[in-house]
Amino acid sequence: MLLRKNKKLIFIGDSVTDAGRNxxxxxxxxxxxxNGYVNLINGALTATYPDYQTMVINKGVNGNDILKLATRWQQDVLDLKPDYVSILIGVNDAWRHFDTAVFQQRDDLVDVALYTRTYQKLINQTRSVTDKIIVVGPFMFEPNRTEPMRAMVDQFAVVARQLADKNELLYIDVQSKIDRFLTQNSSYILTxxxxxxxxxxxxLVATTWLNAIDFDWKRGE
Incomplete structure (x- = not known):
């Protein structure tokens, strides 16, 4: 498994990561x-790898796009000196282009270029404390890839993958698992x-993440 014993693991992102945390x-x-994927991952690590004593920290915040994430990166990531950082960000960066923000004529919408620059900056900053960064591609529970918001989420996911490849980081593709599920079932089963x-x-998100780090589901049998 990718993780080692007695390490600190931070999950950071938007409401999908936050999931109602206290x-x-x-x-x-x-x-x-x-109550989301972070809780499930923490439970799996605790139950299956109790000797690892992994410290799992949730730093998701509702409504975050990559710019808001960047404003709290020092406090919520760097200052905590994590051993591992898992980043999931991008769906709000796309969503704001399609909700009421459009009618508010806001000038703070994130485009692909800004997303790319900011994400790379966060990666660079994080390497001052750890190079064990996990990039989770943003995803959407929408089977139609030509639907405008889904298409934009995919654009941000492409950037996330490219940055992971460029910086030799683990990339976790949740969207492909969702797409496979949606060939057989409605999105309303998942969201x-x-x-x-x-x-x-x-x-689905938690098992995809755990499988990507080579979690051993039969450990201890």
Whole structure:
């Protein structure tokens, strides 16, 4: 498995990562992981690799795009000196182009170039504390790849993959797993709004993440 014993693992991103976590909870303590994929990953690591004593920290924040993520990177990542950092960001960067922000005529929308520059900057900064960075591609529970928002999410995912390749980082492709599921079932099995996963959707994200780090599901048998 990619992780080593007695290490600190930070998950950072938007509401998909946040998943209702208690901001007042002790770090890596009860109620701090939210109700999403981070909580499921923490449970799997605790139950299957108890001797590793992995400290799992959830630093997802509702509504974040990559610019908002960057404003808190020092406090929520660098200052904590993590051993591993898993980043999932991009769906809000696309979503703001299609919700009420359009009618507000906002000038802070993120395009591909800005997303690329900012993401690379975060990677560079993180390498001052660790080079064990995991890039999770942004995803959407929408089977039609030509649907405008899905198409833009895919553009950001391409950038995330390219940056992972360029910087020799692990890239986790959740979208391909979603797309395979959607060839057989409706998106409503996994989500209510095409963006936020329900329990089943979070299970898909968590298992994809764990499989990507070579988690041994039969360990201890």
């Amino acid at each position: 901001y007042s909870a002790d770090m890596a303590g009860y109620d701090s992981w939210g 209510q709004d095409r963006v936020h996963p329900n329990f089943q959707g979070n299970m």
